[in-house]
Amino acid sequence: MSRTVEGQPQPSAPVQAAYSYCEAVTGGQARNFAYGIRLLPTEKRQAMSALYAFSRRVDDIGDGPLPPGEKKDRLEATRTLLGRIRAGEIEEDDTDPVAVALADSARRFPIPLDGLDELIDGVLMDVRGETYETWDDLKVYCRCVAGAIGRLSLGVFGTQPGAPGADRAPEYADTLGLALQLTNILRDVREDAGNGRTYLPADDLAKFGCSDGFGSATPPAGSDFAGLVHFEVRRARALFAEGYRLLPMLDRRSGACVAAMAGIYRRLLDRIERDPEAVLRGRVSLPGHEKAYVAVRGLSGLDTRHLSRRAPGRSA
Numbered sequence: 001m002s003r004t005v006e007g008q009p010q011p012s013a014p015v016q017a018a019y020s021y022c023e024a025v026t027g028g029q030a031r032n033f034a035y036g037i038r039l040l041p042t043e044k045r046q047a048m049s050a051l052y053a054f055s056r057r058v059d060d061i062g063d064g065p066l067p068p069g070e071k072k073d074r075l076e077a078t079r080t081l082l083g084r085i086r087a088g089e090i091e092e093d094d095t096d097p098v099a100v101a102l103a104d105s106a107r108r109f110p111i112p113l114d115g116l117d118e119l120i121d122g123v124l125m126d127v128r129g130e131t132y133e134t135w136d137d138l139k140v141y142c143r144c145v146a147g148a149i150g151r152l153s154l155g156v157f158g159t160q161p162g163a164p165g166a167d168r169a170p171e172y173a174d175t176l177g178l179a180l181q182l183t184n185i186l187r188d189v190r191e192d193a194g195n196g197r198t199y200l201p202a203d204d205l206a207k208f209g210c211s212d213g214f215g216s217a218t219p220p221a222g223s224d225f226a227g228l229v230h231f232e233v234r235r236a237r238a239l240f241a242e243g244y245r246l247l248p249m250l251d252r253r254s255g256a257c258v259a260a261m262a263g264i265y266r267r268l269l270d271r272i273e274r275d276p277e278a279v280l281r282g283r284v285s286l287p288g289h290e291k292a293y294v295a296v297r298g299l300s301g302l303d304t305r306h307l308s309r310r311a312p313g314r315s316a
């Protein structure tokens with residue numbers, strides 16, 4: 001039997017097919033994160049694709065058109081499936097390629113699968129329509145839907161032997177997830193409002209006169225919308241700075257993957273900072289060539305912006 005560099009047996013043909021399915025989901029839907037995932041060697045790339053495809057499924061149930069009761073049932077069914085994956089009950093000829101791929105990845109890497117239970121818990125908070133009074137309250141949600149993804153990903157990446165401070169790696173991976181999620185919340189403020197959701201903390205909204213929400217393409221009358229956005233951008237930047245402490249603990253290609261994911265989102269944050277009202281007019285995004293450029297910089301270790309303080313408002 002042929003073996004991978006890490007000494008694990010190569011996946012069988014059905015498992016390879018399951019991974020191909022997950023990689024197609026990732027390539028087709030992870031508009032930003034796919035740029036980072038592509039930089040990984042095969043085994044890690046496949047494991048990250050399996051994690052992505054499972055997470056996408058959970059997220060799609062939450063965002064989909066079903067009534068709340070049915071969403072809850074489907075999420076609980078997914079939790080049961082996760083239990084079967086954890087118990088090693090999924091055979092390689094199972095008809096669910098995402099389960100097959102994730103079960104194989106969990107055998108190859110020490111992935112803390114409980115993080116996917118947290119993701120389900122977070123999406124259930126969405127289904128219940130929870131809102132958040134303070135940043136501490138919102139952090140609980142962000143830890144579930146994004147911090148957990150950071151910790152799960154770290155299970156695939158691993159830390160380098162003898163890396164100083166590596167016991168804190170899960171904490172930094174979690175913080176990086178929070179940074180990405182807060183950026184995502186700012187970017188999607190209008191779309192979420194259209195779906196009846198508000199994530200930003202109620203006390204921040206009140207402070208900047210935005211308690212009436214974001215139902216139109218212009219800021220609420222009499223509000224300091226730019227002030228609110230700049231306040232949250234500063235919070236996200238502080239989270240990025242803290243989370244970037246993870247980078248020196250990772251091998252080169254895992255570090256490049258994280259630098260690409262985070263670098264793309266940081267550039268989104270730069271754009272949002274320069275033009276806060278853009279998030280009310282539509283979805284702020286980067287052109288493909290810019291995402292590719294950020295990814296290549298990550299691979300060459302050039303993205304060291306986290307090491308220097310930048311003046312607010314300057315572009316990269």
Ligand SMILES: CC(C)=CCC/C(C)=C/CC/C(C)=C/COP(=O)(O)OP(=O)(O)O
Pocket residue numbers: 029030031032033145146147149150151153154172173174176177180181184258261
């Ligand atoms: C250490 C490490 C790897 C940390 C990263 C953790 C991570 C990838 C968190 C994802 C959270 C997030 C903003 C998801 C949005 O997905 P989406 O599908 O809505 O994103 P998109 O719309 O930008 O494509």
